[in-house]
Amino acid sequence: MGIAADISADWRAALAALAWQVEAGADEACGDVPVNRYELAVEATKVAAPAREQAVPDAAHATPAGDPVAVARAAAAAATTLDDLREAMAAFDLCELKRGARNTVFSDGNPAARVLVLGEAPGREEDLEGRPFVGRAGQLLDQMFAAIGLSRTSPDAETALYITNVMPWRPPGNRDPDAAEIAMMRPFVERHISLTDPEVIVVMGNTPLEALTGTRGILRARGTWTEALGKPMLPMTHPAYLLRNPAAKREAWADLLSLQARLRG
Numbered sequence: 001m002g003i004a005a006d007i008s009a010d011w012r013a014a015l016a017a018l019a020w021q022v023e024a025g026a027d028e029a030c031g032d033v034p035v036n037r038y039e040l041a042v043e044a045t046k047v048a049a050p051a052r053e054q055a056v057p058d059a060a061h062a063t064p065a066g067d068p069v070a071v072a073r074a075a076a077a078a079a080t081t082l083d084d085l086r087e088a089m090a091a092f093d094l095c096e097l098k099r100g101a102r103n104t105v106f107s108d109g110n111p112a113a114r115v116l117v118l119g120e121a122p123g124r125e126e127d128l129e130g131r132p133f134v135g136r137a138g139q140l141l142d143q144m145f146a147a148i149g150l151s152r153t154s155p156d157a158e159t160a161l162y163i164t165n166v167m168p169w170r171p172p173g174n175r176d177p178d179a180a181e182i183a184m185m186r187p188f189v190e191r192h193i194s195l196t197d198p199e200v201i202v203v204m205g206n207t208p209l210e211a212l213t214g215t216r217g218i219l220r221a222r223g224t225w226t227e228a229l230g231k232p233m234l235p236m237t238h239p240a241y242l243l244r245n246p247a248a249k250r251e252a253w254a255d256l257l258s259l260q261a262r263l264r265g
């Protein structure tokens with residue numbers, strides 16, 4: 001009886017702890033044994049102190065090797081093909097988000113497409129599959145562009161889409177990448193756009209808007225063509241936002257028609 005009561009109490013406590021973790025954004029089990037990361041941080045400082053070159057980057061992303069943005073810029077500049085760029089991004093170790101990700105999510109679609117769609121960052125499905133926009137928001141994105149005759153699977157540049165994200169690694173709990181993370185990935189985004197050389201860029205959400213213009217406020221910016229990296233750029237609301245706010249689909253439809261008109265020239 002006593003044992004049964006204990007088991008039941010343990011079970012309830014474990015369930016409550018699990019619910020709390022899910023609430024805090026944890027959505028995957030990555031180990032059977034809990035790790036006290038505060039203790040690890042102290043140990044890492046002790047070990048790393050004499051050999052500063054090996055030190056783990058701190059919260060502000062400073063590294064002994066130098067400025068992460070400068071490192072990213074050099075790596076991106078050295079890439080002369082998309083395969084090079086994919087490799088350079090997969091080898092870039094100065095973004096903390098990489099540590100928690102299963103895959104470096106590079107791109108999907110046809111690199112010859114007239115339209116490049118720039119999203120924010122992979123979610124759970126994208127991280128597992130290694131392709132951008134394959135979850136619910138991605139399905140909506142496909143439907144939206146299909147409505148104006150564009151598809152990531154089209155072999156014809158005229159009707160194709162090329163899709164990538166500012167951040168190739170899934171942030172924990174699907175939080176937005178912060179300003180420092182966006183800044184260090186921007187050289188890769190710039191290189192990605194110069195290598196694919198699309199005719200127009202569609203930015204979906206605040207993260208790509210910030211990466212290309214330095215400002216946020218997608219709800220104000222959406223629908224107004226502007227220029228980024230010497231190319232026409234159309235800001236649109238993110239499909240995940242449209243899933244949460246179906247009434248905003250009306251404006252998104254207007255934006256898609258504006259894109260279609262632009263492509264018809």
Ligand code: URA
Nearest residue numbers: 119120121122132133
């Ligand atoms: N949201 C994004 O911005 N990109 C993805 O790849 C998936 C969801």
